[in-house]
Amino acid sequence: TMGILFPSFLMNYFNLLPVGIVMSIGALCVSVADTPGAVKHRIKGMIACCVLVTLISIIVYYTKENNFLLGLVILVSGFFFSMLTVYGNRSSAVGVAALLIMVLSLQSSLKGVEIWIHAGYTFAGAVWYIIYSISLYRLRPYKFIQQVLADFIEDVAVFLKLRGSLYSANPD
Numbered sequence: 001t002m003g004i005l006f007p008s009f010l011m012n013y014f015n016l017l018p019v020g021i022v023m024s025i026g027a028l029c030v031s032v033a034d035t036p037g038a039v040k041h042r043i044k045g046m047i048a049c050c051v052l053v054t055l056i057s058i059i060v061y062y063t064k065e066n067n068f069l070l071g072l073v074i075l076v077s078g079f080f081f082s083m084l085t086v087y088g089n090r091s092s093a094v095g096v097a098a099l100l101i102m103v104l105s106l107q108s109s110l111k112g113v114e115i116w117i118h119a120g121y122t123f124a125g126a127v128w129y130i131i132y133s134i135s136l137y138r139l140r141p142y143k144f145i146q147q148v149l150a151d152f153i154e155d156v157a158v159f160l161k162l163r164g165s166l167y168s169a170n171p172d
Contacts (some may be wrong), residue, residue, distance in 0.1 A: 002132075003027055003031060003128075003129050003132040003133065003136075004024055004027045004028050004031055004113065004129070005024060006027075006128070006132075007019035007020050007023035007024050007027060007124075007125050007128055008021055008023070008024045019121055022121040022122055022125065023116060023121050023124055023125030024123070024125055025122060025125065026050075026053060026054075026101075026121065026122035026124065026125025026126040026128075026129070027106060027125040027126060027129035027132075028122060029049060029051050029053045029097040029098075029100055029101050029122075030050055030053070030094065030097065030125075030126040030127075030129040030130060031047045031129055031133075032045050032049070032093045032094075032096055032097040032098055032100070032127070033046050033048075033049040033090060033093040033094045034046055034133050035089055035090050036092060036144040036145070036148050037090065037144075039137060040171055041090060042090075042133070042137075043130070043134065045090040045091070045093070045094055046126075046129070046130045046133065048132065049093075049094045049097050049098070049126070050123065050126035050127060050130060051124060052094060052097070052098045053098060053101045053123075053126055054099055054119050054122055054123045054126070056077065056098050056101050056102050056105070057102075057105045057118070057119050057122055058115060058116070058119045059073055059077075059117070060073060060102050060105040060106060061105055061110050061115040061119075062115065064105075064106065066107065072140065073102075074102070077098065077099070077102060078099065080095075081084075081094075081095030081096070081098045081099050082095060082099075083095075094142055101122070106166070118127055129134050
């Protein structure tokens with residue numbers, strides 16, 4: 001939460017809240033791809049997400065004026081990013097982040113150099129989150145493993161509770 005909201009708080013301090021919100025959206029998109037796993041794969045996934053989110057926002061802003069091109073971009077990117085699910089959870093998350101920024105880019109209309117400035121803010125927010133995530137990993141390298149183990153322990157507890165209910169007088 002802090003990694004996503006910090007750009008908004010910082011930019012709000014300088015009376016630039018709209019810029020902070022755009023940076024936070026970039027951080028949000030990259031945070032989706034920050035799933036537990038090997039550090040090398042996490043970094044590669046976040047960098048790929050950072051680049052894709054920036055490129056998709058630029059492409060959508062430029063094609064928004066032409067309905068045919070926008071429909072083609074939505075069709076192709078929807079198919080392509082949905083197919084990333086085949087390669088696992090991390091690539092699926094990258095696809096979801098790209099589709100998320102595509103939908104959010106359809107909300108505002110920008111022209112000319114504003115597109116590149118907006119994409120730059122999105123990229124800056126995404127890079128901020130990558131730096132934040134890597135920094136946290138360096139401070140607490142086993143945090144993700146602890147979270148995954150805690151999830152597994154909770155799932156085992158639910159399983160044992162269900163299994164124990166089979167030994168009641170009238171099991172379901």
